[in-house]
Amino acid sequence: MSYALEVRNLRARIGDLEILTGVDLTVPFGEVHAVMGPNGSGKSTLSHVLMGKSDYNVEGDAFIDGVDLSGMTVDQRARAGLFEAFQYPIEVPGVSLDLLTTAMAESNPEDPGFGGRIAATSERLSMEPFRSRALNVGLSGGEKKRSEMYLLGVANPKVAILDEIDSGLDIDAVREVAAMVEALRSEDLGVVIITHYSRILRYMSVDKVHVMVAGKIVRSGGPEIAEELEGSGYTEYQVAAAG
Amino acid sequence: MPPTLTGSNDAAWMAKKRTAALELLPTLAMPSEREENWRYLDLSFDPDLDSAPSTPGVASSDAIVAGWHGTVVTIVDGFIVTDGVQSIGERNEETVSVDGDDLFSTAFVAYAPGTAYLGKELLTQPVFVDIQSTSTATTFPGVHVDVAPGSDATVVVRMSSNSDQPAVTVPRVTANVGDNARLTLSIIQDWNYATRAIGRCTIRLGRDSGLAFSEIGLGGKVGRLHLDVDYIGDGSHAKIYGAYFGEGNQTLDYRYFMNHIGTNTRADMFLKGAVADTALSVFTGMIRIEETGQRTESFETNRNLILSEGAAAQSVPNLEILNNDVKCGHGSSIGPLDEDQRYYLMSRGLTPEHADRLQVHGFFEEVVEQIPDEHVAAWARERINNKYIVAQQEGRV
Ligand SMILES: Nc1ncnc2c1ncn2[C@@H]1O[C@H](COP(=O)(O)OP(=O)(O)OP(=O)(O)O)[C@@H](O)[C@H]1O
Ligand SMILES: [Mg+2]
Numbered sequence: 243m244s245y246a247l248e249v250r251n252l253r254a255r256i257g258d259l260e261i262l263t264g265v266d267l268t269v270p271f272g273e274v275h276a277v278m279g280p281n282g283s284g285k286s287t288l289s290h291v292l293m294g295k296s297d298y299n300v301e302g303d304a305f306i307d308g309v310d311l312s313g314m315t316v317d318q319r320a321r322a323g324l325f326e327a328f329q330y331p332i333e334v335p336g337v338s339l340d341l342l343t344t345a346m347a348e349s350n351p352e353d354p355g356f357g358g359r360i361a362a363t364s365e366r367l368s369m370e371p372f373r374s375r376a377l378n379v380g381l382s383g384g385e386k387k388r389s390e391m392y393l394l395g396v397a398n399p400k401v402a403i404l405d406e407i408d409s410g411l412d413i414d415a416v417r418e419v420a421a422m423v424e425a426l427r428s429e430d431l432g433v434v435i436i437t438h439y440s441r442i443l444r445y446m447s448v449d450k451v452h453v454m455v456a457g458k459i460v461r462s463g464g465p466e467i468a469e470e471l472e473g474s475g476y477t478e479y480q481v482a483a484a485g
Numbered sequence: 486m487p488p489t490l491t492g493s494n495d496a497a498w499m500a501k502k503r504t505a506a507l508e509l510l511p512t513l514a515m516p517s518e519r520e521e522n523w524r525y526l527d528l529s530f531d532p533d534l535d536s537a538p539s540t541p542g543v544a545s546s547d548a549i550v551a552g553w554h555g556t557v558v559t560i561v562d563g564f565i566v567t568d569g570v571q572s573i574g575e576r577n578e579e580t581v582s583v584d585g586d587d588l589f590s591t592a593f594v595a596y597a598p599g600t601a602y603l604g605k606e607l608l609t610q611p612v613f614v615d616i617q618s619t620s621t622a623t624t625f626p627g628v629h630v631d632v633a634p635g636s637d638a639t640v641v642v643r644m645s646s647n648s649d650q651p652a653v654t655v656p657r658v659t660a661n662v663g664d665n666a667r668l669t670l671s672i673i674q675d676w677n678y679a680t681r682a683i684g685r686c687t688i689r690l691g692r693d694s695g696l697a698f699s700e701i702g703l704g705g706k707v708g709r710l711h712l713d714v715d716y717i718g719d720g721s722h723a724k725i726y727g728a729y730f731g732e733g734n735q736t737l738d739y740r741y742f743m744n745h746i747g748t749n750t751r752a753d754m755f756l757k758g759a760v761a762d763t764a765l766s767v768f769t770g771m772i773r774i775e776e777t778g779q780r781t782e783s784f785e786t787n788r789n790l791i792l793s794e795g796a797a798a799q800s801v802p803n804l805e806i807l808n809n810d811v812k813c814g815h816g817s818s819i820g821p822l823d824e825d826q827r828y829y830l831m832s833r834g835l836t837p838e839h840a841d842r843l844q845v846h847g848f849f850e851e852v853v854e855q856i857p858d859e860h861v862a863a864w865a866r867e868r869i870n871n872k873y874i875v876a877q878q879e880g881r882v
Contacts, residue, residue: 293832320834332829336847342833345843349834376847377829393833 244308246271246432247292247401252302254284254291254457261287263457264302269401269432271307274423276435276443276468279454280476285436286329288454289403293326294319307400321350323400327390327407329436334377339369339389342377343396355398363395367422383410391422402426403434408442420445440468456483490539491598499574502583506594510534513588522587525738525767525799526707530681532653533623534592538562542619545647549864555611555639562617563624564598570607572599573629581629581659589655589683593625600627600657603640608632611639611858616656618646618680623653630670634663634691639857643673644682645704651679657686664691664718669857673865676704678733684710692718692747699855701865702729702737702758703872709738716743716750716778727756728852728865730872731764731796732881742771743785745778745811754785757852759845759873760796761882767799770815776807787817790848792873792882838877845873 247269254262261284269275279285291298294316304311306323314322334342347356364370369392378386387407394402404423408416423433424446435448443451443465451467452459453476460479461467492503515532516523541561550557558567565572573580580602585591603612608630616626632638644656654676662668668688676682682705690696702708708731714723723743731737737760743752758766770785789798802815822844830840849869856862876882 295828315837316828316831317834317836317840320832326832328829328832332825334826334829334844334847336850337830337843341843341846342830345830345839346834349836349839376850397833 244305245269246273246307247434248305249292250303252288252291252300252304254287254298254300256298261298261457262291265454265458267452267459269434271432272427272429273449274427274433274435274446275450275452276437276448277452277454277459278437278468278471280480283454284457285454286405289326289405289436292319292403293324317349320397325394325397325399325402327387327394327402327404329405329409331378331386331390333379335379337377338374339377339392340373343393346396353398356396359396359398363392366395367392384412384415387411387415387419391419395422395426400430401432401434403436405436406438407435408437408439416442417445440472443468453479455479491537491596494572494575494599496575496577498579499583502594506585506591509591510588510595513591515588522740525765526709526736530653532589532592534588534596536622537596537598537625538620538622540564541566542647544617549643549861550613550615552860553613553858555613556607557613557615558601558603558607559615559617560601560626560628562620562622563626565601571602573602574599576602580631581661590657590685593627593655593657597625597627597657600629600659602629602631603638604631605633605636608636608638608640611641614640614642616642616644618652618654618676619648621650621652623655625655625657627657628659630658630660630668632660632662632666632668635665636663637667639669641671641673641856641858641861643675645675646677646680649677649679651706653681653683656682656684658684659686660688662688662690662694662696665693666691667695669697671698671856671861672700672710673861674700674702674704674708674710675868676708678704678706678735680705681707682709683707686710687713687715689715689717690721690723693720694718695721696723697855697857698723699726699852700728701853701856701869702727702731702739703868705735705737707736707738709740711740711742713742713744714752716745716747716752719747720749721747722751723753724855725752725754726852726855727758728849728869729756729758729766730869731758731766732761732872732876733764734762735764737764737766739767740769740771741785742773743783745772745774745781745783748777748779750778750781752783755852756787757789757849758787758798759790759792759848760798761792761876763793763795765797765799768801768817770802771805772803772813772815773805774807774811774813779808779810781811781813783811783813785815788848789817789819790845791819791821792876842870842874842877846870
């Protein structure tokens with residue numbers, strides 16, 4: 243049986259700057275993993291590199307459900323089952339959420355489930371008033387995150403990478419996002435939550451926590467690591483990485 | 486009432502003006518590209534101004550006209566062919582100044598068979614002015630909108646060709662918006678790609694009046710529109726929108742002049758364009774605030790997408806401010822489709838082609854949604870999007 247996500251010795255450079263220095267990460271189906279790490283350690287870069295953004299020189303391997311992502315374009319990776327919830331969702335003026343979800347359905351003609359998921363996720367997240375608005379334009383920070391979660395529900399991926407989906411949210415919204423991730427948890431999905439706060443992890447269960455420093459995973463373990471980091475910070479790991 | 490011979494219905498004042506224009510014409514030269522006003526146009530063509538046809542060709546109808554909920558006024562080859570629509574030249578007084586100030590506008594006075602007068606009676610309903618050209622001869626279609634004080638009017642002017650033959654056309658749209666009146670005016674320029682259109686539009690705004698103006702530029706080998714909005718009345722205000730899409734070897738030349746004369750006037754100008762192949766678009770925006778124009782607020786923005794390597798856009802926002810108590814701003818941009826938007830849309834599973842189509846759609850949507858009729862807006866949206874889709878399919882963008 244293959245893993246939802248398998249990353250082996252993934253490296254990414256921009257020019258001479260090596261941002262990912264050898265990431266290894268395995269997320270089985272049915273599990274939710276958290277990736278934590280200091281600012282600039284490469285967490286967003288990891289999600290962009292997996293998504294296939296063209297800015298980087300990439301080496302190493304990544305698989306979604308056993309399918310090798312190398313050589314695949316961004317849209318091919320999305321259709322292969324990878325979903326990235328953006329830390330900073332991009333504004334697309336004049337393109338409504340409805341227009342995008344319609345286009346998503348058209349892009350996946352062999353998946354008849356879009357209509358049902360649009361209706362159900364819209365209902366669940368009370369998206370009705372937002373669906374005719376332009377993508378991320380004029381949305382509050384929290385509304386942008388909700389919009390990303392809505393698209394995740396519509397896309398129904400095999401792997402979801404949620405990049406700081408809890409940043410800038412009020413307590414209730416954090417709970418709501420946590421509940422939604424819990425609800426998504428299934429044997430057909432692996433989730434990676436990139437976060438700075440153990441707060442969200444209080445409202446949902448994670449199977450593993452990974453610590454990312456200087457472009458690689460330096461420690462993996464159970465949810466207790468998150469609490470530990472809350473007290474100790476990353477200094478110890480950063481010193482080790484620099485050493 | 487069959488269309489009559491040009492000039493035969495002229496009131497005395499109009500006959501005089503026509504004669505004067507005819508006398509003046511031989512002394513006027515084709516403008517030169519050395520003049521600032523004409524610098525972006527290739528003027529090396531014969532405008533053949535005295536070739537105006539003596540009768541209109543046969544009008545055709547399409548879905549957009551058939552589906553219009555309101556009045557339709559049809560003008561074919563410059564002739565008003567809809568019964569009961571007066572020409573301004575038939576009226577007893579000069580409702581609006583018809584004087585020309587260059588070769589083309591003087592030729593308009595001399596040769597235009599009539600300028601459709603849209604007054605109180607016609608404007609009780611939205612009016613669609615269907616301007617068609619069937620001729621290779623030079624035509625002079627004209628419309629004047631006279632919005633009575635305190636009233637509301639909606640007018641869509643669509644200009645198109647019934648053939649793919651080359652022609653020159655000199656369309657002219659004028660409007661007077663009375664005190665406290667509102668005008669929503671859309672001009673859709675959809676000439677064939679062999680037609681040179683040298684268009685003029687002049688709008689005068691009364692006290693506390695409002696204008697919502699939009700222009701959609703699709704066709705024309707040359708599509709030029711020189712717009713003057715005169716904010717004469719205190720408190721007059723306008724939103725000016727434009728969208729244009731040039732391809733092939735089209736030149737789309739927009740000269741938009743906001744002339745602030747009264748106090749407390751406000752203008753928001755917002756034009757968006759795309760060019761493909763070797764097309765050229767030009768936006769020359771001028772905010773001119775007279776000494777009398779105290780507390781004017783006036784803004785102009787022009788955004789351009791360059792879709793092919795050989796295409797070019799010029800964006801020239803100008804300000805001429807003769808008093809201090811004003812707020813003004815201008816911005817312009819020229820560049821390719823946005824990489825981040827493409828990445829974001831592709832990350833949702835859309836092919837790059839599909840992502841770009843959405844981005845182009847969205848780019849123009851802010852303007853297209855200003856068209857006052859949902860039907861016409863849907864039609865314009867589809868026309869613009871189709872231009873892009875076909876260019877994509879043919880590998881031109
Ligand atoms: N396009 C780029 N050009 C140059 N440097 C980049 C680029 N993208 C990322 N970097 C650098 O790579 C490093 C990692 O950035 P990344 O955004 O992945 O960090 P992060 O772990 O997500 O940080 P944060 O917690 O602040 O979101 C940073 O030092 C960043 O400046
Ligand atoms: Mg980040």
